[in-house]
Amino acid sequence: MAESSEFKKDAWREGNLSRVRDGWDEIEAEETRLLRRMTVPESLRHLLTLQRAFESQLQHTESLFRAERLAYLEKLQKQLSMLAKWMKEQRGKPV
Numbered sequence: 001m002a003e004s005s006e007f008k009k010d011a012w013r014e015g016n017l018s019r020v021r022d023g024w025d026e027i028e029a030e031e032t033r034l035l036r037r038m039t040v041p042e043s044l045r046h047l048l049t050l051q052r053a054f055e056s057q058l059q060h061t062e063s064l065f066r067a068e069r070l071a072y073l074e075k076l077q078k079q080l081s082m083l084a085k086w087m088k089e090q091r092g093k094p095v
Helices: 002-022 026-034 038-088
Strands: none
Touching: 026 038
């Protein structure tokens, strides 16, 4: 009987995980919708709240993720530069 109840418990967990995986697109769509409704000040407050909540973990793991973060920031700078160039071109001001 113990095996049967354990099997049912594990099957229940798997069913929940499957439902979460299957519904992830819907969750992301709702998250995007909610984030788009935020104003810039609300967004910044949210970011700062997260920063305060995770600051100690971020400091403890900083060296582990430094190279990855710097690579990401470099990529972001390139993308922002391309966006700025594109925006100037759209306004008719060649760069």
